[in-house]
Amino acid sequence: MTIEEMRQTVHAWTKQSYAEHLFAGTSGNLSAYDADSGIMVITPTSRPYETILPEDMVAMKLDGTVLEGKWKPSSEWRLHAELYKAFPEAGAVVHTHSPYATGFAVAHQPIPCILIEMVPFLGGGVPLADYATPGTNEVGTYAAAAMQGGHYGCLMANHGAVAIGKDLEQAHIRAVYIEDAARICAYAKGIGTVHTMSEENIQDMIRVAAENAKK
């Protein structure tokens, strides 16, 4: 993919995510990464999403070297860079401050595996990463540590949520499912006891999905 194509894609998914209230103000940030060229295209820092344009996206290396861009990259570019280093299969990162997921992050509660969709889309429950000072490498290394064991996203204590994917379409839908799971879990907590899916339920789902894929 060319830098121009990456800019267009990051811009399109940023506009959609903002319209879906996955983040507010100038918070939240998205990126795409091309492992062949080592180039990451990321949203700029502190630009209003209502008027943001594809050319506002910043092309940079994972070491912080800016290649092309009118603006500074997102102040959380290290979060994105650390996740690409930790998960070589990742080609996109979506970092949100979506309200229900962030509520769990503020309560320091992971989201248990409570819904069938969480198994294929999120790798089960959504773990909680330890608090890290914004703008540091630790924001990314703590998130990567929390996601070990096959999780596609995590909550970030007192901050928000993050999801990875092979492309922005996949990372975005995972970010949407994190928020959906958090909202439904919050409803269930208000109604009564939250019943998590058993390990047997989860393993059965994985087995049936694998069998059906072969047919």
Ligand SMILES: [Zn+2]
């Ligand atoms: Zn953030």
